[in-house]
Amino acid sequence: MTRYFTDKLAKYIVFISGFTSFIILLLIALFIFREGLPAFSEIGVFDFIFGGVWRPGIDQYGILAMIVGSIAVTIVSMIMAVPLGIACAILLAEVAPSKIRSILRPAVELLVGIPSVVYGLVGLVLLVPLISNIGGSGFSILTASIVLMVMVLPTIISISEDSIRAVPSSYREGALALGATKWQTIKGVVLPAAKSGIGAGIVLGMGRAIGETMAMIMVIGNSIAFPRFTFRCRAYTDRQHSTGNKLCYRHPRERALCYRCRALYFYITVKQRSYYLP
Amino acid sequence: MEIRTDFNKRLREIQDDILIMGSMVEKAMTTSIKALKDRDIDLAQHLIEDDEYINHKRFEIEEKCIRLIATQQPLAVDLRTIISVLNILTELERIGDYAAGIAKIVLMIGCEEHLKPLVDIPRMADKAISMLQRSLDAFIKHDAVAAKSVITEDDDVDNLYDQVFRELLTFMIEDPKTITRATRLVWVAHNLERSADRITNICERIIYIVTGKMEEMGASNY
């Protein structure tokens, strides 16, 4: 009867490993809220989120500048990435002959695989001097947005392409048989049918944009003043505080604040997930 | 690898059954003429009773055909075979009835002397029996040529019938007292002639099985 014993044992083992992820999630939530919540009560949620000044030295802890920075970078990069991504997805799924596709597809996959520090590095070395020609130091929202655009592009492309491919070919045949041009078919039938998938691709891309850290630190600079386009600013600075400079943890107050930002971010992530996941 | 083994087996079974029934009918014909020649009332009586077996066999085979059609969806040559088998059954059964009819005439004749020594009627019977044998042979072998040649022989039987009829007619005209006895023999000859016609029908069915064409081959004058 050993095989029945093995059967039972295996069942319990895989159940436990299945539960691991959830435990990790709980632990993350626990640690971040435990460290972050006390600071909230100390300063107050309103002051924290809408305070314009981040100056730990004189007890000013407002993250508004960082929030604005984050939002600005995300929006600008999405404005660039979405049309480009959708165009590329259409090309891959509908237009390109298989030879071109077999070049483009691995290229997109490669874009996903390149580590973010490499993007940061290229941005730092290539893009920052280029932008500084326009004005400012080059460490700017524009630079960050361009780098971010390249980083979220593959996400948008591959998810949109998959959903365009998932549209049954009978839809296309139906439209073409009515005498529609290829573009009319794509615009009128294929894209509307793939709408939700493309939407999911955009949201996921946005998630990646908001969460990106390293490349951003490298190209956006570290200003804590309100951002002006093409000027130094700091996007969601607390990230850099905690990551870029481990010294910040020496100040217990500041450490608590870092965690408070974490808590806020964590909440946003969970919320955002619940929008586009079934 | 043979496929549809089961169906083939059952179809062969039906064809074998046709042979069995054919030989039953053939035996009935032989017996009826023997009884006539010997004026053997007992034999005739047995023959009439045995006709039941032929009828019974007919229903048995028919049942098998229906079951095969219902369950096996026969097509093309298989379908033609089964449909033809159903027709052939009827013909065989009728031939059996003619033999029984001759036996009944034997009962009527009783111990009376025959009007004349029987010559042509046994010849007719021999001819018809040989036709039956060869038609069954052609059925088993799916031989359309043989079947066709059997059909042409129907003319011989018809000629013999004409001859018998004319001869008996002469008797009746000469002596009206012989009319009853002569008529009985005419009936016997008529039954034999009809049997031969039925056999040509069987042969037409055989040709249909093989070629798929349905045609009237030897249109009888009677």
Add this chain to the structure above:
Amino acid sequence: MRNVSAKQTQKMAMAGIWGGGIITLLLLIVIIGYVLIQGLPAVNWEFLTTNPKGGLSGEGGILSTVVSTLYLIGVTLVLLVPIGIGSAIYLSEYAPNNRLTRIIRYGIETLAGIPSIIFGLFGYALFVTVLSFNFSILSGALTLVCLLLPTMITTTEEALKAVSYSYREAALALGTTRWQMISRIVLPSAIPGIVTAVILCIGRAIGETACLYVTMGGSAAIPSSLLEGGRTLSLHVYYLAMETNAMDKAMATAAVLIIIIILINALTNWLAGRFQKRMKGLL
């Protein structure tokens, strides 16, 4: 007239679409080309086999970072693969459709959406401080396990689900226990898919910076035990770019990284192709 305008729109739209594709391709060529052209000349045997000096000088090679990276990946996989496969098996083969399963799935999906820096802070709080593993390979590996678990689970689950349900039915109908069915039929059939999942995770581990930055420290020496810190290739690029002026070294390291990633991508594609062919019965 309508026809003409439809044709013109078609032309414009197609031009736009092709433009999008070409821009994407150009971006890739620029990034990879730039890194390789700038970086490759500095890559030589000496570069690969000497340790970085550390500090602000940026001198030296990348030997210790390669060793740290391998060390880190090894430790990570030892933990990640069994848990990930176990989890995926539970989800695809055992999980009943109930609240608990939904909770587990929700956990995995949420975990997948959390940015790596949050994992880093979590790892810092739990592994580095509370469990006092300090800045070490172990802390980094444990953090990476948390980070990569969702990827590993979902990719493996996909591979398991790609194994036709009819195989499972057939095995059970032959009178096997559920575990025999899984271990003898489902897992062997899904192996190429699972290997793809592992390679995908290795790729991500190699590229990961943010969460390791706060859990592994930045020691430039070759780590001699699990509890010592180190820096991976990606971390090294970051240090070189941000804390030193050795941009050439940073580029060289980045070039090495990109070559590794290209190789890993090729391997993944090859394996995935094999997996699909096998599922279609062509192998």
Add this chain to the structure above:
Amino acid sequence: MTIYNFNGQTCRGGKIKVNNLNFYYGSFQALRNINLDIPGCAITAIIGPSGCGKSSFLRLLNRMNDLIYGSRIEGTIELDGKNIFDKTVDVVDLRKNVGMVFQKPNPFPISIFDNIAFGPKQHGKKNKMELEEIVENSLKQAALWDEVKDKLGQSALALSGGQQQRLCIARVLSVEPEVILMDEPCSALDPMATLKIEDLMRTLAKNYTIIIVTHNMQQAARVSDTTAFFMMEPDRAGSLVEYGSTSEIFTNPKDKRTEDYITGRFG
């Protein structure tokens, strides 16, 4: 005990007895009050319109429905007099004893040999010689040996559809079942391959009890000895309308609904 006579072959009833069987998926009743007496060493066909519960019924016979969450069973199914839903019955042994062939041929993506040897191996047979013998016998019984004996090491997926399905039958035979369930085994095959499988079934019926679910009435008519006609009731629960010898059902059904169905006049 009922004695049946099919084509001159005598079969004993009572191999499988279904008593007052009700089957539910959650709150939906899929089968209502089924009573059947399936004879041993014969082929029983189950026919009926889509959704009438034929497949559900078949899958109850080796408890494959256990896999479905929220399914519930009332009544009993007795195999050789023993209720298969009894707590003491080991479902794994039951499935070994009651094999199943599925709609689509589903050989494992491994070699032909390993496919057949899979079942015996799982049941503890490790001896190479013994396995080879089992593989050869099973393939011979499934009339596949001559076609594959030279390529036992090749992938089973390289075979044609009909060959794959016969391989699946051989795979079932390798664990020596008494009963073989077939769930529309020919629906994915061309007519020639179908006829081959049907011939195989007739041969196997000498030693095995076969129950086949089929959409194809003609197929049921061709291969089976007894036929059960299932139908959906107004609340969509499946029920048994008529059960009898196949030639009886197809030439002279007792129930008007059976007649309407087999003549294609189903209302």
